[in-house]
Amino acid sequence: MTDHTATPKPELVEQIGANLQRVRARMAAAIERRGPGPEVRLIGVSKRQALAKIVAAHAAGLRDFGENYAQELRDKLRDWPPERDARWHYIGAIQSNKLKYMVGKTALIHTVDRPELIDAISRRAANGGWVQEFLIEVNLGGEDQKAGVAPSDVPALLDACATAEHARCVGLMIIPPPGEPEHTRRFFRELRELHERLRDGPERPGVDLRELSMGMSADFELAIEEGATLIRVGTAIFGARA
Numbered sequence: 001m002t003d004h005t006a007t008p009k010p011e012l013v014e015q016i017g018a019n020l021q022r023v024r025a026r027m028a029a030a031i032e033r034r035g036p037g038p039e040v041r042l043i044g045v046s047k048r049q050a051l052a053k054i055v056a057a058h059a060a061g062l063r064d065f066g067e068n069y070a071q072e073l074r075d076k077l078r079d080w081p082p083e084r085d086a087r088w089h090y091i092g093a094i095q096s097n098k099l100k101y102m103v104g105k106t107a108l109i110h111t112v113d114r115p116e117l118i119d120a121i122s123r124r125a126a127n128g129g130w131v132q133e134f135l136i137e138v139n140l141g142g143e144d145q146k147a148g149v150a151p152s153d154v155p156a157l158l159d160a161c162a163t164a165e166h167a168r169c170v171g172l173m174i175i176p177p178p179g180e181p182e183h184t185r186r187f188f189r190e191l192r193e194l195h196e197r198l199r200d201g202p203e204r205p206g207v208d209l210r211e212l213s214m215g216m217s218a219d220f221e222l223a224i225e226e227g228a229t230l231i232r233v234g235t236a237i238f239g240a241r242a
Ligand SMILES: *Cc1c(COP(=O)(O)O)cnc(C)c1O
Pocket: 045, 047, 068, 091, 092, 175, 215, 216, 217, 218, 232, 233, 234, 235, 236
C-alpha cells in the first residue's frame, strides 16, 4: 500500500511550494519596509485542511503549523508522519477539558485568556515533565468580541505565572476585529506598544515576553511592519478551507 501522507504528491508540493514562496517574498518585502527588528516566523494555519496538504507544505519547507480545534489537532498529530519534524501551535478557543490535546504536544498555545487556564496548563505540564509556553490573547477591540483579555487585565495574568512553574508566558496575541487595513494597523500597533510597556515593566518570574502573534493572510504585511514575530497564515498557503 502506498502511504499518501508520508510521500506527498509532487503536484501538491509544487502548488503549495509556489504559494509559500509568494508569502515568503511578501514577508521579506514587509520586513524590508519595517527595517531592523525581530525575526519573523511563519505559521501555516492548517485548520480544516487535509493532512496531505500539510505534509506537502512540510515537504516544501514549512515547519510551523497552527490548528484551531482540539480534536482536529489530536487526530492530525496521531496521523502525522513521525519522521517529519514539525512545531504545532494551538490558536483556537480553549476549553479546559481539551487541554490534554495541546499541553506538551504543541510548541506554543496562543490563546490563553483567563488565569485559571495558566494553573491548569501548569499542572498538566508538570505531570509530563514539560514547561508549556503560551501567549495571552488580548482583546483591544473592547467590542462584543468574546475572546481575549482587556489590556488592563494582562498584568494580573502575568502575575499568575509566578506560581505556575510549568507554564511560561512568552508574549501576546491578537485577532483584531474585521475592518479596513488602517483600522487593523492601529490594533497591531497598540498591541506592540502594550507589549513594550510590559517588557519595560517589572520582571516577573515565569514570563519572558519575546513574541507578538499577529497577522493573517489578509493583513500579515501590516502586522510585520508593526512588529509581529509570529504570523498566522492559512488560505494564502493552503487555499480555501473545506
Ligand atoms: C483561521 C485563522 C488564521 C488564518 O486565517 P487566514 O485568513 O486563512 O490566513 C489565523 N489566526 C487565527 C486565530 C485563525 O483562526
